[in-house]
Amino acid sequence: MTSGEGDRLRVVVGITGGIAAYKAVALVRLFVLGGHDVSVIATEAALRFVGKPTLEAISRNPVGTDLYEGVSEVRHVALGQRADVLVVAPATANTLAKLAHGLADDLLGTTVLASAAPLVVAPAMHTEMWEHPATVANLRVLRERGVRIAGPGTGALTGSDVGAGRMAEPDEIYAAALAAVRPQDLAGRRLLVTAGGTREPLDPVRFLGNRSSGRQGVAIAEAARDRGASVILVAAHLEIPAPHGVEVHSAGSARELADAVARHARDADAVIMAAAVADYRPERVADAKLKKDALGDEYDVRLVKNPDILRELTSGALAPSRRDGQVVIGFAAETEQDPERLLAIAREKAARKGVDYLVLNRVGWSEGFGTEGNAVTVLDSAGSIVGEAAGDKLSVAHRILDVLV
């Protein structure tokens, strides 16, 4: 039934009674703009927050609420049966409880039960309700059943309070829904992905770091997970949470990251080195916090070279234990502005590092690092361009995985 990525999907968006329902309008809009066919099912409570005419205008389809409307079309099962993906956003604590128990006392409940399509829910509620053991248990049941949970985030809630329980942003829910219907072309594969920036300690409280947010590496881990891979994420410092459903190992410094890669690369079908690894580290790490009175007006830090993990993998100490056919993908984040020179740097790096593929992206004060979007060029080991992608980091991640597949 799944139409697959790029095709027009039949999407059911269930909207339940929380204030975040107003943001569900933007979600519906994203699906419509993406070319998908959206049927909205709004609960009675949801319609206290957003009007039916708004939802019908934005979705360009009738909005269902009542189980006893359209009975001749057997609507309570028809919508679910023909859907490629179901999304419930916002999902209140009450809705999560009903979904966990399979209650079908309204059109949304019957639609969910009548559907074999992937279900994505975007919880939204106050922190106390989100953390209540009943909600936690319901979430566990849903997760075990394969339901995908988008968010919630932490931030401003309806009142003046701030905390966990804020509905994920519409674009995040949209991405999660699309991810739910991806082809499972990495099923049975093991991927090792590194992400984030290493931190090289100077003393117990200070470090030398870089501006990598980890977003691109995390997106690759998510995309690979959604395509069926079992993913190990070796995470240096990340500015965003590590994704659910991947095995996460934290690594602070380059040497810790090298150890983690050495431990986990052996069994991997592919190693994707998206982490921004420091090339150098302070030679000496102080045991106690450095004091400026003792250091004086000038303070020299001597740096020594870190292991180049990629080279160790492709031609160094780790090479002999590499799995047959293992694909190694490196990244090059470069500030060079001239496109020709940028490509030349990347070609040289691909050869020097001995990688199968090199993902080149330009970075700068406002490009690449920490941003939501990215633009990359993928080169093979001979330096030929085998892929190009621009857009949000999740779609860039999928294009990189397309090359790998």
Ligand code: C5P
């Ligand atoms: O040499 P450069 O740091 O530009 O190379 C970037 C690529 O090499 C990235 O894939 C990064 O993860 C990897 N790298 C590494 N070990 C280092 C430095 C970078 O594996 N010490």
